[in-house]
Amino acid sequence: MNETPHLKKLNLHICLLFLLYLPGSKVTFIDFQHLQERSGLSVSGEKNDTLYVVNFWATWCDPCLRELPAFENACHEFRNRKVKFIFVSLNARREINMVERFVDTHHFISEVYLLNATNSGDWIDLVDSSWSGTIPATVMYYHSKKVYFCEQEFTSAKLLKLINTKLKQK
């Protein structure tokens, strides 16, 4: 999946229309390697000054759902900045249609994927070696490096402050 200028513009417009009802973006499968590439960890070494905020969640995970408004608020707040939010659902693969319906109902305004991986043990440590595997978990990448990881629920204030802090770190 290559990111085109068209897709970048589309994401910006979706964020700007945050307060209006919009049909949600389609949920697609992504494997872990492509997720890393979508998170700015490009092997080609191309310059990228976008802060990527990747959130691991699932429709059945109560703490994940509790923090979703914080993320949706952050998407709105940073709509004019170089911040990209990526939501990675860890629902069972056969549940993709259900995840899509959920995303539609909850007006997700960012990219949402369903991780296509059989064995989570293969990639948990690749996200962060301290990660126990509990969700929600959030990882941030900036300038092709991981700049943050935590496996706790965010409040809106904490998330906004954290992103602002990271954006200042050049």
Next chain:
Amino acid sequence: MKKTAVLALMTVALAAFKIEGYKVGDKAMNFHLKNVDGNMVSLSDYKDAKGFIVVFTCNHCPYAKAYEDRVIALNTKYKPKGYPVIAINANDPNANPDDDYATMQQRAKAKNYDFPYVVDGTQEIARNYGAAHTPHVFVLQKSGSDYLVKYIGAIDDSWDEPSTARHRYVEEAVDALLAGQPVSVPFTKAIGCGIKWKT
């Protein structure tokens, strides 16, 4: 200066909250927990067992539900060989009413659990073991009066499609222990519903 002090306090608070738990090779503590039939269960009750398959699980979590039949199968296979399953629910029932004791009893009855399903009301056992989510398995091997942790982690490598599992980690670990062999994969990680800690 004040900011540093606040940061230091926060770090200490976070460190205190962070689950450490057992590493492979540690001695696991015995416990004394209430089963769904009202009786108390301890590791020390099992005079003839060679070890245990301790599974931290719960009622509501989709991962726990997906693995339920596999947990039952593990007990069917390994209890006769000296490694019974003991299932522990450490979740705070206030976080999810489906994780209360009554629902545990319903579940155990509905699925004819042939192993204890005990409640860790104070969450002391879950904290000491280092259980992070459900399901989370600790395979213990008896050594004299000690219970040595020999495997920590997932049941297998395919939670949502059991038939495609390539590694059935708990089975491989227990088979190795029964054969007097070292456990080739003693530690794995997996996604799961976080244990609902009391606040």
